Amino acid sequence: MRRLTAWALTLLLGLAAYVFVTQPQEAGVRLPSLPPLEQSPRTPPQDSEAQGPPDSALNGALLQQSVDAQPISLAALRAREYPGSALTVERTLAAGAGYTRQVVSYRSDGLTIYALLTVPSGTPPPGGWPGIVFNHGYIPPAEYRTTERYVAYQDAFARAGFVTLKSDYRGHGDSEGQARGGYNDPGYTVDVLNAAASLKKDPRVNARRLGLWGHSMGGQLSLRAMLVDPDLKAASLWAGVVASYDVLATDWNPPAGVQTPLDDLSRRYLRLLSPNASLRDLRGRPLQLHHGTADKDVPYSFQVALAGDLRAAGQPFTAFKYEGDDHNLSRNLGLALRRSVQFFKDHL
Known part of the structure; x- marks a missing residue:
């Protein structure tokens, strides 16, 4: 034996x-x-x-x-440490409606990572503003620009009184390092966790009132980060790649007519490797899920899969289904943003 x-x-x-x-x-x-x-x-x-x-x-x-x-x-x-760093202002941008905008940088894994920071105008409330780490979806790293895309999303939270920090991730824009993807390499998750640690150091931010917003790949990063850092109190996930890895292996855009069977050992292995296998570690911290049924990039079934896993783990969540809507919830953007803003007001 x-x-x-x-x-x-x-x-x-x-x-x-x-x-x-x-x-x-x-x-x-x-x-x-x-x-x-x-x-x-x-x-x-x-x-x-x-x-x-x-x-x-x-x-x-x-x-x-x-x-x-x-x-x-x-x-x-x-097992790793996420010290983050003070946020360094690299460039000040035109202000938004009731908030300032700056390109900042922070340290992660010895790398300089750039990010877009929004801070509500005026005097912070006692203890500081609540903060949201903003995790974008997949954009070809060579095409990524700090100030492009997700502008309306950050705007909605900034006007509602939240500090937001949208990390560029390593290898994106001016960030140092190599872009190796968000599913098999820990780099992007490490950058998200160091972004959260950097927000905690900002005196304008209440370190006890931090959450995560994630779209698509950013939904996967947000879920994993929340399971690593217990200080992250809540997450709103939009069209997230949030099914477990065994489901991703077989159900995500397989070539037409090609089946991708997994033997039992491989399926168990990939399942255990997924954040979905450890959802009890959320310990009651809530998730909010949004997904369109006509999403051609990330299937709605992934939200259904995560909802089932959360239910089995006894964890609180709210799931919204947008009939006929796409990957960016274009038809229901205002509604989804209002729901997310209220979610963070309720839980941060």
Whole structure:
């Protein structure tokens, strides 16, 4: 049994070394199948020890150990530190209606990351303004510009009395580092967590009243960040890539007529690697979900999947379904923004 256990551990640690997601575009990640046991180049010993039934508890522990070894896993992310830094003003922009706008920078993983900061005008309330870390969806990094897109979204929260900080993520715009995607590499999540830490250092911000807003890929980043940092009190996720990784592997824009089956081990592995497997760790912190049924980039079924996972984990959430609306909720933008603003007023 010891030889079988050693073989299983070697195999599972080998699985951990796989780059399990590539992200050529926001509308579809590709997850290559993890090798099933019978296709492993390592063959278990052919003796009586290898013929007995597997020890399910031991196998489960080995699988979890393999998952935790992935840099994108919650265990690995929780083992890191997120000191952030003071926000450095790089450029002052024209003010909005009742708020200031600045391009700022902060430190993350030794990198300089740029961001768009909005701060309500006037005297902060006692303790400081509530803050929202703003997490944008996939935009080709070479095309990304700090001051483009999501302007109306940040405007709605800034006018309502929230500080917002929209990180450019590493490799985007003028930010240092390489853009390696938000699903298989921890970099973007680390940048989001350091953005939150930097907001906490700003004397105008109430560090006990921080939330997250995330669109598409930013929904995945927000969910993962909330599970790492217990100081993040609430999150509003729009058209989020928030189904578990095993669902993404099989259901997100597969080539026409091509099935992507997963063996049981691969499915369990990807499930455990997902934030969805740890939703009890939200400990009652609420989520708000928004999704259009005609979204051609991220299917509405992903919101349904997360809602089911939250329900099973006993965690509070509110989900809004927008019939016939697209990835950006273009037909219901004003309504969705009002709902999100009120959500943060209620919970921050």
